[in-house]
Amino acid sequence: MKLRSFAHYALMAILLVLAACDDKNETVNIGAIYNLTGGLSSLGVPSSEGAALAVEALNERGGILGREVNLVLVDGETNPDVISEKTQELIEATENMPVIIGLTGTDTALAAARVAAGNKRVFITSGATSPLLPTDVPEYLFLACYGDNVQAAVAAEWAISELKAKTVAVLYKSDMTYTKLIRKYFEEVFKEKGGDVVLSQGYTADSLNDVAAGLPDADLIYFAASPDDVIPGITAIRGTGYTGPIASGDGFDIDENWGKLPTEDNAFFTTHADVSASNTNSQMIAFRKAYASKYPDQEPSAFSALAYDAVMLMAEATEKAGSLDAEAIREALSTLQDYQGLTGTISYKNGSRIPVKSVALFKVEDGKEVFVREITPDSVPAP
Incomplete structure (x- = not known):
């Protein structure tokens, strides 16, 4: 009986080890x-x-x-x-x-x-x-x-302090949650810092060219775009004769696609990191x-x-x-x-469940993304 009990427990131990290995x-x-x-x-x-x-x-x-x-x-x-x-x-x-x-x-x-x-x-x-x-x-x-409230705050503070922008015209994709939110946060901080939002206009893929053509004079255009709208949108904006700065969030982080605008040198955007060489x-x-x-x-x-x-x-x-x-x-x-x-x-x-992180600021030069610096905003609007 004792022998059988020992054999039984020995077998069970082996099975447990095998199960653990599996x-x-x-x-x-x-x-x-x-x-x-x-x-x-x-x-x-x-x-x-x-x-x-x-x-x-x-x-x-x-x-x-x-x-x-x-x-x-x-x-x-x-x-x-x-x-x-x-x-x-x-x-x-x-x-x-x-x-x-x-x-x-x-x-x-x-x-x-x-x-x-x-x-x-x-x-x-x-x-x-x-x-x-x-x-x-x-x-x-x-x-x-x-969060978008963090990167929008960085863009607004930088526009006021570094670009010395006093007025901004905001163009945003009206059927996308990301673009609607980031422009809201940007406008909130820009106004809080003393800037004037002279226009906040939504667009769709079909109306982008017409809306861009109707933008008023401003020190800055904040273009809250989806990635697929960046090139056609900037082309439309520059086509009106506007040569001033255009800023945005990480929707502008389109990498080699900037090569389609080889002469662009006055666009800026916030994104997540400098991954360049x-x-x-x-x-x-x-x-x-x-x-x-x-x-x-x-x-x-x-x-x-x-x-x-x-x-x-x-x-x-x-x-x-x-x-x-x-x-x-x-x-x-x-x-x-x-x-x-x-x-x-x-x-x-x-x-x-949103991490505390800094924001990377980039500019576009000769159709390429160029890192400017890491920035942590002074204040962040509530979600």
């Missing part, structure tokens, strides 16, 4: 939804590349919790309905996937995050900057990027080297770096939680402090 060898899946096609693909494609690079880096250093990491990438097609459907399909088809990352637009991120939260999955948006998102999707939605930060140098090896014909963008950070935030929170349980990861992420990311030091403070 569990340890299970792949950790990170869901990723990016707009690889459609109007936001210029941001979605480089974002997906940054996420894939981060997964490779994680696996080179041993994965997450000792397990191999796999990126499960789907195309949102810049369509909120498609995104909602694909998010649900992704969740149903993928095991060991407590976190989904992705998207660079407010409306598209909201579509995915609501489905993720409904299934109790953490969603980290790498580039959707609406500070209202965490309120729209309580508990489960985190931003890896700053001139950045001497050792972490950025290593990122650029790895990026060049994987994508030899492409330059990384700030959105590539943001997606890289989103993956690494997921890994950091999972290691801190010591578990693939989504609730444990959510709790660990909510208290993460001073994470040194490519796009800055990331901390979630006082229950906020």
Whole structure:
């Protein structure tokens, strides 16, 4: 009887060890939804590349919790309905996937995050900057990027202090949440600092040329645009004879597409990080080297770096939680402090799921983006 009992427990111990080994060898899946096609693909494609690079880096250093990491990438097609459907399909088809990352637009991120939260999955948006998102999707939605109220405040303060602008005409896409919000925050801070908003005019893709032609005289034009409207919009504005400064947010971060305007030298925008070869930060140098090896014909963008950070935030929170349980990861992420990311030091403070970060200011010279400096605003309007 004792012999049988010993054999029984020995067998059970072996099975437990094997089960633990099998569990340890299970792949950790990170869901990723990016707009690889459609109007936001210029941001979605480089974002997906940054996420894939981060997964490779994680696996080179041993994965997450000792397990191999796999990126499960789907195309949102810049369509909120498609995104909602694909998010649900992704969740149903993928095991060991407590976190989904992705998207660079407010409306598209909201579509995915609501489905993720409904299934109790953490969603980290790498580039959707609406500070209202965490309120729209309580508990489960985190931003890896700053909020639009932060970057708009930087642009307004800089326009007043550096450009000495006293008047501004604001042009914004009227059917896009991102553009409507960022222009609201910009106008609020510009007025607070003593500036005068002489016009705040919405446009659609069909009315862009006509609206640009009707802009009044102003020291500055703040053009809150979607990425696909930047080139045609600036072309239309310059076509009226206006030669003054044009400013915007990270919708202007369109990388090599500025080459379509080779003589443009008076456009400025706020974005998330300096990922250029001139950045001497050792972490950025290593990122650029790895990026060049994987994508030899492409330059990384700030959105590539943001997606890289989103993956690494997921890994950091999972290691801190010591578990693939989504609730444990959510709790660990909510208290993460001073994470040194490519796009800055990331901390979630006082229950906020929007990180405290600085803003990068760029200008356009000869069809290229040129880093000016990092700025933290004096004051930030409420979401």
